[in-house]
Amino acid sequence: MLLHNRVDKRILKQQMEExxxxxTTLSFYNYARIDDPNTTRDQLYLDxxxxxxxxxxxxxxxGINAQINVPEDKFEAFKAYLNEVPFLKGVRLNIAVxxxxxxxxxxxxxxxxxxxxxxxxxxxxxxxxxxxxxxxxEFNRLTDDPNTIVVDMRNHYESEVGHFENAILPDVDTFRxxxxxxNETLQPYRDRNIIMYCTGGIRCEKASAYFKHLGFxxxxxxxxxxxxxxxxxKEKGLPNKFKGKNFVFDERLGERIxxxxxxxxxxxxxxxxxxxxxxxxxxxLLFIQCDECAKKYDxxxxxxxxxxxxxxEEDQKTxxxxxxxxRNVFRKxxxxxxxxxWLKDAPLIKNQAHD
Numbered sequence: 473m474l475l476h477n478r479v480d481k482r483i484l485k486q487q488m489e490e491x492x493x494x495x496t497t498l499s500f501y502n503y504a505r506i507d508d509p510n511t512t513r514d515q516l517y518l519d520x521x522x523x524x525x526x527x528x529x530x531x532x533x534x535g536i537n538a539q540i541n542v543p544e545d546k547f548e549a550f551k552a553y554l555n556e557v558p559f560l561k562g563v564r565l566n567i568a569v570x571x572x573x574x575x576x577x578x579x580x581x582x583x584x585x586x587x588x589x590x591x592x593x594x595x596x597x598x599x600x601x602x603x604x605x606x607x608x609x610e611f612n613r614l615t616d617d618p619n620t621i622v623v624d625m626r627n628h629y630e631s632e633v634g635h636f637e638n639a640i641l642p643d644v645d646t647f648r649x650x651x652x653x654x655n656e657t658l659q660p661y662r663d664r665n666i667i668m669y670c671t672g673g674i675r676c677e678k679a680s681a682y683f684k685h686l687g688f689x690x691x692x693x694x695x696x697x698x699x700x701x702x703x704x705x706k707e708k709g710l711p712n713k714f715k716g717k718n719f720v721f722d723e724r725l726g727e728r729i730x731x732x733x734x735x736x737x738x739x740x741x742x743x744x745x746x747x748x749x750x751x752x753x754x755x756x757l758l759f760i761q762c763d764e765c766a767k768k769y770d771x772x773x774x775x776x777x778x779x780x781x782x783x784x785e786e787d788q789k790t791x792x793x794x795x796x797x798x799r800n801v802f803r804k805x806x807x808x809x810x811x812x813x814w815l816k817d818a819p820l821i822k823n824q825a826h827d
Contacts, residue, residue, distance in 0.1 A: 475514050475517045475518070476635060477518075477578045477579065477580070478632045479578070481577070481578065484577040484578050484726050485577050485807060486535040487577070488526075488577040489574060490573050491655045493543055493544075494543070494544040495526075495541040495542060495543055495544060495575075496541060496543075496544055496547050496568070496571075497539075497540070497541040497568035497571075497573065497576075497722070497724075497819040498539075498540060498541070498542070498565050498566060498567050499538060499539045499540070499566045499568075499671075499672045499699070500538050500560075500563050500565050500566060500628055500672075501535065501536060501538065501587065501672065501673070501677075502535050502536055502559060502560060502563050503534055503599065503711060503719060504534075504535045504536070504559040505533065505534075505535075505536040505559075506531060506532070506534075506535065506536070506559060507511065507531055507533070509531045509532055509533055509583045510583055511541060512531060513531050513581050513582075513583050515530070516531070516581055517579065517581050519553065520540075520550075520579060520581075520701065521540050521545070521579065523542060523549065523550045523553070524542070524543050524546065524547045525540050525541070525542050525579055526537050526540060526541050526551065526575075526576040526577060526578055526579050527540025527541055527575070527576040527579060527580070527722075528540070528576065528580050528721070528722070529579075529580065529581040529582070530580075530581075530582055530583075530584050530587045530588075531581065531582070531583050531584070531587070532583065532584050532585060532586050532587050534586060534587060534594070534599075535559070535587050536559070536560070537587035537588060537674055539575075539576070539720075539721060539722055540579075540693075541575050541576050546607050547667045549627055551565070551702075561564045564669050564696060564700075564806060566672045566673075566696055566697070566699040566700055567699075567700070567703070568720075569699060569702045569703065569718065569727040569728075569729065570724070570727045570728065573723075573724050573813075574723055574724070575720075575722040575723050575724050576722055577656075578725065587674070588647060588660075588674055588675055588678065589646065589647065589648055589676055590647055590648055590651065590675075590679075590682075591611055591648040591651070592651070592678065592682060594684075597681065597682060597685035597822060598681065598685065599678060599681050600681070601676040601684055601685070602677055602680045602681045602684075602686060602693065602746075603666075603668065603676065603681070603683070603691035603692050603693040604691070604693070605681025605692075605693060605694075605695035606667065606692050606693070606694060606695060607695055607700075607704060608694075608700070608701045608704035608708065608710055609690065609704070609708065609710060611667060611669075611694050611701065611713075612705075612710055612713060613709060614667055614692065615636070615637070615638075615667065617665065619664050620664065620665040620666075620667060621640065621658065621661045621664050621665065621666050621667070622636055622637075622638060622639040622640065622667050622669070623639065623640045623642075623654055623658070623666060623667070623668045623669070624636065624640060624641050624642065624646075624669060624670075625647065625650055625654070625668050625669065625670045625675045625676055625679050626650075626670050626671065626675070626719070627644055627645055627646060627650070628641070628642070628643050628644060628645065629645075629646070629719065629747070629758060630671070630719035632735050632760070633716050633717040633719055633726060633734065633745040633747065633760070634698075634714060634715060634716030634717040634718055634719065634726075634729060634730075634734065634745070635714070635715065635734075636669065636713050636714050636715070637713050637715065637718065639669075640654070640657055640658075642654055642657075647675050647679075650679075651679065651682065652820070654679075654683075655683070655686060658683075658688065662687065662688055662689065663689055663690070664690065665690045665692065666683070666688055666690060666691050666692065667692040667693070667694060668680055668683075668691070668692070668693045668694070669693070669697060669701075669795075670694075670695035670697050670698070671697050671698055671699065671718065671719070671720065671721075672696060672698075672699050672700075673693065673694070673695060673696050673697040673700070674697075676693035676694065676697070677693070679693075680692070680693045698714060698718045698729065699727075699739075701714065702714065702718070702727075702729050707796060712729070712730055714730060715729075715730050715732045715734055715746055716729065716730060716732050716733065716734040716735070717729060717745045719747065724749070725746075725747040726745065726746070726747055733745050735760055736760065737757065737760055737761055737762040738759045738760045738761065738773075739759075739761060739762075739765040739768075739769065740762065740764065740765050740774075742762045742764070742765075744760055744761070744762040745760065746760060746761060746763075747759070747760055748760075748761045748766070748771065750771075750772050750773040750774075751770065751771040751772050751777070751781050752772055752773075752777035752780050752781050753778065753788075753792065754788075754791065754792045755772075755773060755780075757773045757778050759773055761773075770782070776784045
């Protein structure tokens with residue numbers, strides 16, 4: 473059996489869209505010692521393929537980070553299987569807030585140096601000495617206290633569409649970038665209650681231990697992140713302090729947690745919180761686009777990209793090959809104004825796009 477997918481992604485996407493099979497989207501992580509990630513990776517691929525699992529999984533010697541979906545009729549069997557794997561036994565499963573969505577269309581399991589890129593030297597501090605886990609009820613109670621500081625450990629394009637009330641929102645593109653900025657921002661509040669949160673909890677597991685190592689006294693983390701919080705406030709009838717959408721790293725790009733729309737279309741400024749990737753594969757910029765602009769720009773970020781995607785396919789392929797050498801200029805995420813940065817360094821593409 474092949475240990476990698478060989479089917480064209482466009483075919484897989486179409487198959488998923490046309491399928492009526494119901495799937496459960498979930499995520500989980502665990503910091504646990506894995507001595508041979510490569511062998512473990514291959515075994516997981518074989519085992520999970522039997523359950524028709526789809527998704528994106530990262531393995532490292534420090535553990536596992538998984539975002540997947542599973543057919544509903546195989547979900548209980550898959551849970552039972554996880555409990556038979558020593559480093560996955562009893563792992564908390566974060567079930568998606570919104571159901572019946574197409575989140576993944578193939579299975580990818582990759583071995584990495586770390587399951588979340590943080591830039592930290594783990595040997596320099598005790599990564600197991602993490603912040604105190606708090607549930608939704610405890611989170612709400614602590615954040616009612618004006619002495620509590622709430623910190624969003626996610627990237628700017630995540631918090632832009634949704635975040636907790638009065639949270640510190642680092643203007644960063646990566647978790648690695650957030651750590652020193654949060655450290656500097658929190659210096660005046662070293663003795664206060666600090667609560668960190670992220671999507672499902674994995675970033676806060678490492679960040680809370682790091683900040684305890686730096687001398688912060690009262691460090692807490694939202695157990696299970698925004699996903700678990702959303703389930704708990706609904707199940708227990710608690711006030712929901714999260715406003716907007718929770719950004720997710722799959723085909724859905726977001727789950728609605730509250731009715732508020734707190735962000736705007738990056739093209740016209742209309743209230744909107746729908747993320748998309750530019751239809752031009754040579755650009756693929758992540759940005760927020762309303763329905764009207766999606767129609768106007770043909771699901772692209774600009775008129776240049778709209779022109780590009782309407783070129784003959786062979787011309788697109790040729791131009792994309794030329795652009796591949798300059799891919800390092802592309803910066804995913806923040807867009808103060810939507811200009812095609814890739815066009816600036818690719819004159820041939822620019823000239824043809826305007827012909």
